[in-house]
Amino acid sequence: MDILRQARPQYKVIIYPESGHFLPVQEKTELEIGFGNGEFTVQYAGKNPDVLLYGVEISQACVLRCARRAYGLSNLRLINTDARFMLRELFPDESLRKIIMQFPCPWSKNADAHKRVTAKDFSDGLAAVLKVNGIFEMVSDDEPYANEVWKVLGGHEALRAEDFEVNPKREITTKYERKWLEEGRNIYRVTFRKTKAFTVSRRTSEEMHIKINRAVTAEDIEALRNVEGKKDNGKSFWKFGRSFTDGDRNIFLLETLTSDEEFEQKFYIHAAPKEEGFLLRLDKTADAFLTPAVRAALSDAAERLS
Numbered sequence: 015m016d017i018l019r020q021a022r023p024q025y026k027v028i029i030y031p032e033s034g035h036f037l038p039v040q041e042k043t044e045l046e047i048g049f050g051n052g053e054f055t056v057q058y059a060g061k062n063p064d065v066l067l068y069g070v071e072i073s074q075a076c077v078l079r080c081a082r083r084a085y086g087l088s089n090l091r092l093i094n095t096d097a098r099f100m101l102r103e104l105f106p107d108e109s110l111r112k113i114i115m116q117f118p119c120p121w122s123k124n125a126d127a128h129k130r131v132t133a134k135d136f137s138d139g140l141a142a143v144l145k146v147n148g149i150f151e152m153v154s155d156d157e158p159y160a161n162e163v164w165k166v167l168g169g170h171e172a173l174r175a176e177d178f179e180v181n182p183k184r185e186i187t188t189k190y191e192r193k194w195l196e197e198g199r200n201i202y203r204v205t206f207r208k209t210k211a212f213t214v215s216r217r218t219s220e221e222m223h224i225k226i227n228r229a230v231t232a233e234d235i236e237a238l239r240n241v242e243g244k245k246d247n248g249k250s251f252w253k254f255g256r257s258f259t260d261g262d263r264n265i266f267l268l269e270t271l272t273s274d275e276e277f278e279q280k281f282y283i284h285a286a287p288k289e290e291g292f293l294l295r296l297d298k299t300a301d302a303f304l305t306p307a308v309r310a311a312l313s314d315a316a317e318r319l320s
């Protein structure tokens with residue numbers, strides 16, 4: 015069991031979204047992306063009790079640290095996932111009045127350009143989930159990065175660049191930010207407003223079952239170990255791993271690793287007898303999102319076992 019699942023009964027702010035379902039939103043719903051240890055997040059949620067604040071963070075350790083700080087807050091929800099891939103899957107169009115991103119990694123190497131907030135996929139997701147008139151605010155200590163975000167997002171068809179501030183006065187600051195400013199260095203805040211309706215396609219779906227018309231044995235499943243596949247020019251990749259069976263050797267779990275544009279998931283494919291044949295689906299404990307790579311992995315396993 016992962017550390018967040020163990021922590022969940024105690025820290026109820028940690029939530030697990032379901033594949034193919036948007037998260038519930040209220041009139042005043044906001045999102046912080048990459049909240050780190052949550053110093054800002056917890057203070058911000060505390061000062062704005064009428065706002066439902068979601069936080070998305072890729073690091074499990076950070077989610078746990080923030081959850082510990084958030085004890086007693088009822089308007090905060092933390093999700094451990096990759097915001098780049100998941101933003102549009104988690105929120106419907108026109109649902110957030112503000113998205114905040116503070117001191118994101120600037121990903122300075124060219125090879126990492128697709129991870130920046132300026133990457134088309136990500137900025138389109140931002141533009142879709144913001145309400146018209148909603149705000150995207152990015153704070154950085156890296157001037158070239160702030161300039162790039164200003165230029166690229168300002169050129170987005172549904173966003174207008176509104177403000178580029180150097181050392182803005184901020185009500186809530188973090189330890190790192192205060193130290194940086196004390197050293198006489200600058201921080202930059204760039205603000206954008208959504209100006210018109212905008213939408214993007216979603217890539218996850220709710221359910222997938224595949225029926226195969228033959229019985230599967232432990233040997234068949236074990237033969238899939240280390241089998242790999244890819245599609246869409248390598249954007250979707252999958253690999254099968256170890257397999258497990260119940261005492262009667264009737265139900266099987268097949269460890270599977272997938273990657274969709276570097277959005278990685280590990281889960282089990284569940285295979286159980288059904289009317290003369292076998293039914294393949296994601297194991298219920300998986301919490302995996304049915305992305306293109308997950309669907310391809312399931313189809314590939316079914317085809318190889320058929």
Ligand SMILES: C[S@@+](CC[C@H](N)C(=O)[O-])C[C@H]1O[C@@H](n2cnc3c(N)ncnc32)[C@H](O)[C@@H]1O
Pocket residue numbers: 047048049050051070071072073076095096097098115116117118119188190
């Ligand atoms: C430099 S830290 C800043 C943390 C915090 N915002 C602050 O100001 O102290 C950047 C944070 O973004 C998180 N992060 C990086 N890529 C991410 C992604 N794709 N989705 C969600 N979080 C991400 C990192 O794990 C890290 O905690």
